[in-house]
Amino acid sequence: MEIHFNIIGAILIILAFAHMIFPFYFNWTNELQKLSLVNRQMMKVHTIFIALTVLLMGLLCLTSSKDLIDTNLGKTISLGFAFFWTIRLLIQFFGYSSLLWKGKKFETIVHIIFSILWIYISGVFWLNYFQ
CATH class of the missing domain: 1.10.287 (Helix Hairpins)
Incomplete structure (x- = not known):
């Protein structure tokens, strides 16, 4: 982790x-x-x-990172970060119009990369909180 x-x-x-x-x-x-x-x-x-x-x-x-992983305070901070980045992930799909990226190669690639990035970041923080 x-x-x-x-x-x-x-x-x-x-x-x-x-x-x-x-x-x-x-x-x-x-x-x-x-x-x-x-x-x-x-x-x-x-x-x-x-x-x-x-x-x-x-x-x-x-x-x-060790403190975030091993301490109660670290787990609580990870929970806050998990919410923050999960909300950012949702905004990627519901806060921005798809007109900004659909049909545009570069913008679609950026949209996909950042979607994966927000999933990864929020996933790590959720996983850390729950383990």
Whole structure:
């Protein structure tokens, strides 16, 4: 189980830093201009805090995997992470329109990869909690 926490930790850290490209990749300079100032700033601030949360989850998985696996507090944290990533998995299918990826090769591949990733991450945390 420890190897899975290390893998997840590394993936989450990479994912956290990948948030840095969002403003460029999604052309926020032009796209967010259509929003009010408060909505524009909320997008940016929430993206930073999501990235920070994911980074801290990744660091916790890398630095404290043994504690997450062997202690009651670790199991409780794993339960919280399991809910978090399971909800993220559900959002992958019910929060985003399939129009964003259906019929588009690259976007479909990304959709499938992230679906598998969310299943893996949430599955490891659920498994850790229940074992």
